[in-house]
Amino acid sequence: MSEYLSTNKRKITAPTFIKMKQAGEKIAMLTAYDYNTAAIIDEAGVDCILIGDSASNVMAGNENTIPITVDQMIYHARAVVRAAQRALILCDMPFGSYQISREDGVRNAIKIMKESGVDAVKLEGGIEIIETVKAIIDAGIPVCGHLGLTPQSVHKFGGYGLRAKEQAEAEKLIADAEALDKAGCFAIVLEKVPAELAAKITQKVNCATIGIGAGNGTDGQVLVYADMLGMNKGFKPKFLRQYADLHSIMTDAIGNYVGDVKSSSFPNESESY
Ligand code: KIV
Numbered sequence: 001m002s003e004y005l006s007t008n009k010r011k012i013t014a015p016t017f018i019k020m021k022q023a024g025e026k027i028a029m030l031t032a033y034d035y036n037t038a039a040i041i042d043e044a045g046v047d048c049i050l051i052g053d054s055a056s057n058v059m060a061g062n063e064n065t066i067p068i069t070v071d072q073m074i075y076h077a078r079a080v081v082r083a084a085q086r087a088l089i090l091c092d093m094p095f096g097s098y099q100i101s102r103e104d105g106v107r108n109a110i111k112i113m114k115e116s117g118v119d120a121v122k123l124e125g126g127i128e129i130i131e132t133v134k135a136i137i138d139a140g141i142p143v144c145g146h147l148g149l150t151p152q153s154v155h156k157f158g159g160y161g162l163r164a165k166e167q168a169e170a171e172k173l174i175a176d177a178e179a180l181d182k183a184g185c186f187a188i189v190l191e192k193v194p195a196e197l198a199a200k201i202t203q204k205v206n207c208a209t210i211g212i213g214a215g216n217g218t219d220g221q222v223l224v225y226a227d228m229l230g231m232n233k234g235f236k237p238k239f240l241r242q243y244a245d246l247h248s249i250m251t252d253a254i255g256n257y258v259g260d261v262k263s264s265s266f267p268n269e270s271e272s273y
Contacts, residue, residue, distance in 0.1 A: 012047050012088040014120055014142035014186035017208040020047070020219070027187075027220025029090075029210055030228070033059050033076040037225060038083035046087050048210075050222060051077045051118065053092040053152070058226050065151045068094045070108055077116035090144055091118040095152040098123055098132050105132035109141050122189065124150035126176020130183055137184045145180035147173055148214065149192035162213075164193045174201060181205035189222060190214040192239070213239030 020027050029048040032038040033055040041049055055076050056068035070093075077091045091112055098105030109121050120142035123129060137143050148163045157163070164170040173193065180188055187208040190198045195215020202209040202218050211218035223240065226232055230245040260266035 010086045012086060014088065016088070017048075017186050017219075018206065021206075021208040027208055027210060029220055029222035030225045031055075031058075031222070032080050032083075032225055035079040035083045038080040041225065042084040042087050047220070048088045048090055048222075049080055049084055050122065051080050051089070051091045051116075052224065053094045054224050056094075058224060058232075064154050065092075066095045066154075070094060070097050070111060074112060074116045077112065077118050081117040088120065089118045090120045090122055091116060092122050098129065098136075102132045102135045105129070106135045106139055109136045109143075110139060113141055120144055120186070122146055124152050126172070127179050130179050133180060133185065134183045143183075143185050144210075145177070145185045145188040146191065147176050147180070147188060147193075148190050151191075160192070162192050162194070164197055170194075170197050173197065174204065177201045177205055177209075181207050187220075190218060213237065 017027060027047050028045070029050055030041050030046050031050045031052040031054055032041050033051060038049055051073060053065040053068050053073065055073070056062045056065045059076070060068070060072075062068070073091060073094050077089070081089055093105070093108060093112065097108040105123070112118060112121055121136065122144040123133060123136075124146040126145070126147055133143050133145065149157070149160060151160070154160065164173045174197075177188055177190075181204075185207050187210055188201075188205065189210045189212065190201065191211075192213040195217055198209065198211050198214035199217025208219040210220040210222050212222050227235055227240050228243050230242045230247050231250070233247045236242070257266065
């Protein structure tokens with residue numbers, strides 16, 4: 001059978017997200033930015049791997065997501081695409097790649113999809129970028145929205161605090177979510193908003209909502225893999241559940257290696273040719 005005719009029935013697609021929402025099956029999403037991590041995450045049964053622009057912080061050590069470029073996102077995305085068999089692969093459109101004009105947004109979404117092979121893209125914002133979102137979907141590219149704490153706007157917000165505590169911002173968030181849903185988004189990430197508001201939006205929209213710091217009433221959850229594995233010792237926000245302490249495990253293992261090299265006990269005879 002040709003490549004074109006063969007279908008991977010296990011592969012999660014954008015329409016699968018809507019079916020999962022309708023069936024009440026929660027969606028598990030994690031970030032990844034490299035081949036090995038993506039392979040482990042995919043094998044562990046995660047439904048969606050997000051090449052987040054958090055790669056700017058996690059991979060490059062930047063203070064925020066603003067510096068990462070389209071070409072750097074494509075580099076990370078290609079590695080993840082090579083690794084994953086089942087999960088839907090979603091790639092963030094970085095800051096500056098869709099805010100200038102609708103044409104620019106469509107061009108960059110197409111470039112990301114063509115050059116990396118991801119399944120879908122994610123953009124931050126609501127009504128102000130709705131024409132761009134519609135045009136990208138019209139080009140055949142599934143779009144995930146991102147509302148609430150949108151890190152690309154950190155300087156506008158003045159920090160990474162909880163969003164939509166006040167009624168006016170909560171109402172704007174609901175209107176933004178409804179607009180993204182109507183435009184045809186298959187999912188919306190809701191970041192750092194009150195749980196009650198996220199649950200209300202989840203009831204109102206047909207697309208799947210994915211929460212991070214948004215309580216348990218969303219259709220799914222997303223975390224940054226390095227945070228949930230405890231690689232970043234100092235980062236412990238309230239919403240984060242840490243499933244491992246890789247910082248200690250890796251520091252101990254690497255410390256043992258250093259000790260073995262210094263004492264000449266590595267490599268031994270069986271580790272030599
Ligand atoms: O860039 C990212 O990792 C994200 C998630 C935190 C949702 O956008």
